Amino acid sequence: MEAAIIGVGMTTIEKSKVGETYADLAWEAVNKALNDAGLGIDDIDNVITTSSDFWDGRTISCMAVGDASGVRYKNCSAVEGDGTFGAAYALARSLSGDYKTTLVTAHSKGSESISSIITNAAFDPIYERGLGLDMISACAMQARAYMHATGTTPEQLALVSCKNHKNAKDNPYAQLPMDITVKDVLSSEMIADPLHKLDCSPVSDGCCAIIIANADFVKKIKAKPVWIKGVAFCSDAYFMGDRDLSKAKALEEAAKKAYSMAGITNPQNEINVAEIYDAFTYQELMWIEGLGLAEYGKAGLMLEKGIFNRDGKLPVNPSGGLLSGHPVIAAGLYRIAEVVLQLRGEAGGRQVNAKRGVAHGVNGLCGQSHCVWVLDKEK
């Protein structure tokens, strides 16, 4: 594919960023991405913003970050949902040949609303919403379905939390760097059985920006490009009761397509690093399997063997993942930015040895829709 990511910018992820509005966060992330690429705002010819009106408490929220993203008198369009999907739109624009440089932003400030009420509103208002479910209670049902189908244990789930919070200690952008034990996780508050407090990601504030450029433009600049080799997304049924919640069929399909574009036949051997949408501990294991990085039901065992540790054969979420900071909407774009830093060898204390990586984003309840990015150091 003739396109590359030439710049990334992230704000720190925090519980509540009281000093900045979300447009201020976009300003920070966009300027970091521009500096990273060695470009000025005039070098950007179009912008995609990614946001959610409900999370932002504002109708047409995409327009409110426009000024901070330098869209004045430029072509700007928007995506509602996870940042990986916004980036996929940007990639399509880049590949059309009509755009040189596409800036993508994704932001949210979870601190400004009540996540339980916001995610309750994702349920169908006629059949479901009045029952009072939210993202955590819905995902708890999926966690149980997955654990029952695969034999994955609460201890294995807890180990994901230990690994990711520890990894976050070397990530200056992370919200929750911690040394915790399996016992700490299992004795933390049971929010919705089987999910303990430390099985759940926090609600966070943050903004991420990336710049995607076509191959012709990349030749003209000094920035270190990371090449986009395969991108695909796939969606499952809307109603949870219409899906097999214990499997990530949509992710399997998206991954297959993305790998096929990238010429990857054995992802377990050919992918060196993965940044995955671990909104809950069980999700990291489920998505690892959906991405073909482990056989179905085997991710827990591989985790116990240390394979997904930062010094393991296939590091997963060396940044600390969403468990260590979860700005909804921006979360998937952070995953892309983290893989970019890893492939450029600029991930600091969390650096792993990687030539090729995968970044993953999710939209909807219980992983209804998945977006998979395969990135490579070389063209």
Next chain:
Amino acid sequence: MEDIFKEIEPQVYKSQISVPYQWWAGETASKFFITLRDEKKILGTECPQCAKVFCPPKKTCPFCYVDTKNWKEVGPKGKVITYTVVYRQLAALKKNVPVAYGLIQLEGSANAMLHYIEGIEPEKISKGMEVEAVFADEKSASIHAISYFRPVK
């Protein structure tokens, strides 16, 4: 930059988004709810091609992409596909914790519906457990026409 919040509370603008909204239930859900209320019967819609019956009912078969024309009675017994017991008083809850939710696949239905599981100690709920609908005394043409599902004795 100077820390302007050093000696003051950061300023917030407190408000509430409260927008009246109405969702037309549509023909399919209306028939389902009215039959629940008036006849205490649970109906699903059947796909003319694959013969799958859907409850909650839907107008279109997601597998065959055709209209689901026929109505079929399902339940009132079913089994628990998966479940959770919520222990934290999450803001979206309408009841006091512990609150148990299940995905219930009714007899004769290809898919599952979300609802409460009650009439059992939450710790004793299990996957695959047989449950049955308990209809509400108060008449309501909504999902609340079923109060909850309880274990089949």
